Amino acid sequence: MATAPLTVIALNCSLKASDKPSSTDVLLGQVLSELAGHGVSAAGEVVRVAGLNIKPGVTSDEGEGDDWPALRRRILDADILLLGTPIWLGQPSSVCKRVLERMDAFLGETDDQGRMVSFGKVAAVCVVGNEDGAHHVCAELFQALNDVGFTLAATAGTYWVGEAMQSTDYRELKETPKPVATTNAMLARNAAHLAGLLKGARYPGAPG
Amino acid sequence: MATAPLTVIALNCSLKASDKPSSTDVLLGQVLSELAGHGVSAAGEVVRVAGLNIKPGVTSDEGEGDDWPALRRRILDADILLLGTPIWLGQPSSVCKRVLERMDAFLGETDDQGRMVSFGKVAAVCVVGNEDGAHHVCAELFQALNDVGFTLAATAGTYWVGEAMQSTDYRELKETPKPVATTNAMLARNAAHLAGLLKGARYPGAPG
Amino acid sequence: MATAPLTVIALNCSLKASDKPSSTDVLLGQVLSELAGHGVSAAGEVVRVAGLNIKPGVTSDEGEGDDWPALRRRILDADILLLGTPIWLGQPSSVCKRVLERMDAFLGETDDQGRMVSFGKVAAVCVVGNEDGAHHVCAELFQALNDVGFTLAATAGTYWVGEAMQSTDYRELKETPKPVATTNAMLARNAAHLAGLLKGARYPGAPG
Amino acid sequence: MATAPLTVIALNCSLKASDKPSSTDVLLGQVLSELAGHGVSAAGEVVRVAGLNIKPGVTSDEGEGDDWPALRRRILDADILLLGTPIWLGQPSSVCKRVLERMDAFLGETDDQGRMVSFGKVAAVCVVGNEDGAHHVCAELFQALNDVGFTLAATAGTYWVGEAMQSTDYRELKETPKPVATTNAMLARNAAHLAGLLKGARYPGAPG
Numbered sequence: 001m002a003t004a005p006l007t008v009i010a011l012n013c014s015l016k017a018s019d020k021p022s023s024t025d026v027l028l029g030q031v032l033s034e035l036a037g038h039g040v041s042a043a044g045e046v047v048r049v050a051g052l053n054i055k056p057g058v059t060s061d062e063g064e065g066d067d068w069p070a071l072r073r074r075i076l077d078a079d080i081l082l083l084g085t086p087i088w089l090g091q092p093s094s095v096c097k098r099v100l101e102r103m104d105a106f107l108g109e110t111d112d113q114g115r116m117v118s119f120g121k122v123a124a125v126c127v128v129g130n131e132d133g134a135h136h137v138c139a140e141l142f143q144a145l146n147d148v149g150f151t152l153a154a155t156a157g158t159y160w161v162g163e164a165m166q167s168t169d170y171r172e173l174k175e176t177p178k179p180v181a182t183t184n185a186m187l188a189r190n191a192a193h194l195a196g197l198l199k200g201a202r203y204p205g206a207p208g
Numbered sequence: 209m210a211t212a213p214l215t216v217i218a219l220n221c222s223l224k225a226s227d228k229p230s231s232t233d234v235l236l237g238q239v240l241s242e243l244a245g246h247g248v249s250a251a252g253e254v255v256r257v258a259g260l261n262i263k264p265g266v267t268s269d270e271g272e273g274d275d276w277p278a279l280r281r282r283i284l285d286a287d288i289l290l291l292g293t294p295i296w297l298g299q300p301s302s303v304c305k306r307v308l309e310r311m312d313a314f315l316g317e318t319d320d321q322g323r324m325v326s327f328g329k330v331a332a333v334c335v336v337g338n339e340d341g342a343h344h345v346c347a348e349l350f351q352a353l354n355d356v357g358f359t360l361a362a363t364a365g366t367y368w369v370g371e372a373m374q375s376t377d378y379r380e381l382k383e384t385p386k387p388v389a390t391t392n393a394m395l396a397r398n399a400a401h402l403a404g405l406l407k408g409a410r411y412p413g414a415p416g
Numbered sequence: 417m418a419t420a421p422l423t424v425i426a427l428n429c430s431l432k433a434s435d436k437p438s439s440t441d442v443l444l445g446q447v448l449s450e451l452a453g454h455g456v457s458a459a460g461e462v463v464r465v466a467g468l469n470i471k472p473g474v475t476s477d478e479g480e481g482d483d484w485p486a487l488r489r490r491i492l493d494a495d496i497l498l499l500g501t502p503i504w505l506g507q508p509s510s511v512c513k514r515v516l517e518r519m520d521a522f523l524g525e526t527d528d529q530g531r532m533v534s535f536g537k538v539a540a541v542c543v544v545g546n547e548d549g550a551h552h553v554c555a556e557l558f559q560a561l562n563d564v565g566f567t568l569a570a571t572a573g574t575y576w577v578g579e580a581m582q583s584t585d586y587r588e589l590k591e592t593p594k595p596v597a598t599t600n601a602m603l604a605r606n607a608a609h610l611a612g613l614l615k616g617a618r619y620p621g622a623p624g
Numbered sequence: 625m626a627t628a629p630l631t632v633i634a635l636n637c638s639l640k641a642s643d644k645p646s647s648t649d650v651l652l653g654q655v656l657s658e659l660a661g662h663g664v665s666a667a668g669e670v671v672r673v674a675g676l677n678i679k680p681g682v683t684s685d686e687g688e689g690d691d692w693p694a695l696r697r698r699i700l701d702a703d704i705l706l707l708g709t710p711i712w713l714g715q716p717s718s719v720c721k722r723v724l725e726r727m728d729a730f731l732g733e734t735d736d737q738g739r740m741v742s743f744g745k746v747a748a749v750c751v752v753g754n755e756d757g758a759h760h761v762c763a764e765l766f767q768a769l770n771d772v773g774f775t776l777a778a779t780a781g782t783y784w785v786g787e788a789m790q791s792t793d794y795r796e797l798k799e800t801p802k803p804v805a806t807t808n809a810m811l812a813r814n815a816a817h818l819a820g821l822l823k824g825a826r827y828p829g830a831p832g
Contacts, residue, residue, distance in 0.1 A: 302680065348555055362532070
């Protein structure tokens with residue numbers, strides 16, 4: 001088993017600039033707090049991705065002004081990636097899609113035994129919306145994250161949405177709904193456990 | 209413009225046998241009522257598909273005991289297909305998937321100008337769940353229905369789900385939420401209008 | 417029936433800047449050519465969206481430097497929207513997602529009878545990738561476009577992808593595969609027909 | 625680390641009865657062979673689910689004639705679930721959806737520390753089609769399997785589809801395409817590794 005302390009990087013893929021309150025931030029904060037209770041420390045503040053210049057493209061460096069190379073480095077330095085996104089039209093935000101797109105490059109960034117740079121990292125997902133769409137957002141994120149090398153612990157997603165066609169924001173709720181709190185705790189417990197196991201025992205590579 | 213009266217067939221893809229109450233039935237009934245207000249008459253009772261033997265396969269007749277050929281005939285005799293499904297795990301029911309799968313055969317059932325048997329029919333979708341999943345179910349149903357030749361009017365889906373991770377059933381609600389009622393009415397108005405237009409002016413076929 | 421000539425605006429949601437060759441452009445061009453054969457004229461050049469500054473947000477004008485208001489105007493002035501996107505990780509591009517997100521505002525832009533600004537417009541989709549993902553991209557685009565008020569004619573999507581896990585680009589093909597050419601023609605024929613019908617007979621609004 | 629031998633159960637969700645050749649079987653067989661090379665033994669023959677009577681419902685026993693309880697037992701007795709499905713209309717088969725639906729019951733089948741009966745099991749996915757749809761099928765299966773408690777190793781899906789709109793079957797190929805063989809091997813290597821880790825160190829439960 002791993003004994004080194006684990007770290008998590010959290011990305012907030014809200015469409016809003018960093019000075020605006022974000023429901024996604026609230027859910028990310030709750031999960032980060034649960035992770036802290038399992039000895040996982042946050043690798044810096046939650047990253048408000050819309051405040052960075054993540055250029056379109058599918059390489060790891062799209063040139064001048066591209067903020068991806070530095071963010072990519074931070075993602076690969078952490079043991080756990082916590083990816084948070086709002087829901088628009090039942091789907092993940094364009095900012096979240098941009099992040100996934102840039103990780104497409106991991107598919108070609110392998111060691112001499114075929115292991116991507118992301119192998120051994122655990123990913124988890126936080127999804128927030130006024131209404132409907134969380135399961136689908138989880139589906140798209142799980143598939144994309146898994147394709148680019150992340151491992152998904154049991155219950156790798158947590159979410160909140162209101163009743164159909166309503167407009168309440170998660171950050172307006174007076175208290176965290178009990179099933180959401182339970183899911184947040186389970187997600188954190190499982191992600192921390194699995195990240196520890198994988199840190200202590202890397203995926204084997206392809207025979208040379 | 210078409211003057212012949214329009215007809216609609218409604219399918220309930222609940223997992224439950226026909227003697228059990230179904231929230232999907234409630235929403236289908238509301239939309240059928242709206243359609244009636246636009247002169248669209250129901251082609252018989254709502255079909256509880258789980259009560260039929262729709263055999264697995266992708267041809268229009270899978271042999272002895274297959275209830276699909278008769279249901280297929282009724283679908284093609286109507287002007288509008290109203291497809292209702294519950295949500296399980298954020299996705300359409302297996303019963304609904306079976307219906308779509310059987311319509312895969314339409315892709316090869318074309319006239320001498322390349323028009324599928326379903327061309328000119330309008331489809332609309334009713335989705336009900338305890339929680340989250342409606343947008344994705346609409347996405348899968350829209351794509352599959354469109355692939356097999358149906359036309360989708362503006363706002364071709366209506367739905368209800370409760371707050372995340374909750375367990376209220378639509379049929380337990382004391383009254384229809386206003387935005388759902390508004391959407392039901394809009395869906396019916398648009399579907400009836402478009403079905404009338406297409407009945408009066410068929411899609412042109414490929415030049416011979 | 418409408419007698420005014422129909423127009424189409426085509427958006428290319430490639431991740432690449434406008435001076436780079438794009439497979440999405442090739443497929444869009446083929447469909448535009450088919451549409452021209454049905455009397456539908458292009459409303460200007462194909463728009464390379466990555467070359468514009470479409471700001472994140474869900475209003476129709478996100479302020480200084482936002483290129484969306486002008487593009488939005490052009491979309492609403494045309495009768496048909498032809499939306500083209502490449503596939504990355506089996507999903508639509510972040511550039512395409514941004515466009516859909518901005519159209520979320522249409523949900524609130526209704527006349528006094530509840531009709532969105534987009535009602536009566538027909539949308540169609542062109543999807544290109546090295547490999548797998550086209551059906552899902554169509555599903556997401558159909559659902560989002562329909563949610564924001566567009567109508568989908570039978571066979572509203574055309575696509576090309578190569579064999580699984582391969583890397584051929586559509587623009588490298590020596591000739592258009594026959595089933596793709598057939599689908600392109602059918603999509604154009606149906607979209608033109610339906611746009612004409614809807615131009616001649618608007619969706620009715622809600623009674624006042 | 626676990627020293628007990630690992631086992632895998634493979635489900636083929638083809639629409640075809642068990643005496644018909646299946647491309648899904650070919651891919652499942654290739655992955656099972658890779659797993660065997662890592663000491664994972666098959667828990668019996670590949671299960672042709674269409675040959676069983678898996679009744680509609682979301683409980684673990686839908687009564688007389690239901691073949692699910694026995695299949696459920698076998699799934700929970702194995703360390704790895706290998707779920708294989710064909711693609712129809714770009715989506716998983718109705719037979720596959722039925723299996724996922726029945727596992728919905730796992731959500732309520734927890735021990736006194738909130739762990740589902742499936743916690744600690746690893747799932748992987750094999751997808752085969754004539755054309756397009758594999759990424760989406762992986763997305764839906766990953767999300768549903770993860771929701772009901774399965775863990776997903778890096779690269780938890782392998783697939784084959786032909787070029788867009790073509791009709792070649794995987795079982796007709798003269799040899800396995802190299803990237804598919806590489807993916808099969810990677811999937812098996814990672815799944816075996818992770819299943820071993822989790823067998824040796826269970827997910828911790830919620831404090832009592």
